[in-house]
Amino acid sequence: MKSIAVFCGANKGNKPWFEEAATELGKILAERKIKVVFGGGSVGLMGVLADSVLANGGDITGVITHQLNGLELGHVGVKDMIIVDSMSERRKLLIEGTDGVITLPGGYGSLDEHFEALTLAQLLQYQRPIGLLNVQGYYDPLVQMLDNMVENGFLREQNRRLCIIAPEISQLISQMERYEHRALEKWH
Template sequence: MKAVCVYCGSSPGFRAEYAQGARDLGRALVERDMALVYGGGKVGLMGIVADSVLEHGGTAIGVIPDALMQKEVGHRGLTELHVVRNMHERKQMMADRADAFIAMPGGVGTFEELFETFTWLQLGYHDKPVGLLNVAGFYDRMVDFLSHAVDEGFLKRIHADLLHVGLTPDALLDQLAAAPRVTVDKWQQGREQA
């Protein structure tokens, strides 16, 4: 993996562990010679992870829609900052530039980005690993809910298992690096298991 796309909050959250997790992830990426690809913001966990990458001498690539840049939330100190027309272009460029995806704590935007990328993997639109950095147990209920979806027949276990979960940046990056690059065909698997 040469670049990891990180989805995370434009807020730092209430727990100090979230900011520390972002700093630790930034350091871990640089130690593994991996570039950060992210939403281009200077605020919240987004800004913290980018600043950490830069402080440790790494590469931070931001992609931000013009409307957010106009609100002055764009990080102007990045290695690269791409200003695009809209959220669709932003997400596509981030996906194209990354070899893996990590979701840190965040809000609705983070969840949407995570689930879109996870859906693309499940449908075979890409074969890049996707993971949750479960800082301070932030994603415990989401992981439980995905298991509930499996139990209720709305998600196959083979697909749920495509989402890697780590408690620390190093543990998660190890999982993502070891994950096989497989193309999933949800519909073919459904026919085979029927």
């Protein structure tokens, strides 16, 4: 993997391990010479991630809307900043050309980005690994919901496996490196 889109919160959360995970992920990706593409923000886990990538000599690109950048939320340390008109354009550019996605804890925006990537994977429009870093069980309720969707016939098991989930960064990256996208046998 040469580049990873990282989705994460514009808030830091209220537990120290969220910030620690963003810092560690930024460090690991920088050390492995994996380019990071992120939401461009200076606040929350986005800012923590970017600071870590930069502090460790990594390569990072931000993608932010004019609106968010106008609110002075763009990370000034990120020199490669793409400013777009809409959130849909932002989501598209975040994953376009990347070799995978990692979603850290976050809110609506992070989930929106994560599920857009999964939907594109389901439609065979993004055939790269999509990882969910389940820091201290943060995403356990979401994992249960995905399983519930399978159990109730709204999500095929094959598509459920498009979401790679691990509690530790090293495990997640290892699973993502072994990922092989498989086409659906049938749609219904």
